[in-house]
Amino acid sequence: MREERAEVPARLWEIGPEPRPGQLEADGAGQLPFAYVEGTGAHLYWLTGEDVRPEDRTVLANAGRGPDWEHHPMSGTRFALSVLTGGIRSDILGDLTADDHAFDPNDETLGG
DSSP: OHHHHHHHHHHHHHHSSSOOOGGGOSTTOEEEEEEEOTTTOOEEEEEEOTTOOGGGOEEEEEOSSSSOEEEEOSOHHHHHHHHHHTSSOBTTTBOOOGGGOOOOOHHHHTTO
């Protein structure tokens, strides 16, 4: 998943016209996928960097089926909680209420 999710946006940035998010322009910056929204194409990534400890990674959200990216300067856990409880709004993820979602661990989704 990591290789695929790095390759797809990189190809789009190379051929254009989709712009690369500014947060990924820094030397050593990268994106590590950690979640996706079934049926929408949206993916969530941790923003990685050479000097960024895993516990300090922030969130990049990508529409997946379009050029839109959002940066959320918070941990993935805080982001998920805030989106699901209405603390923040993501134009990419839309309106996610706590009653309308499910979490499926990868071992269950991918068959172990």
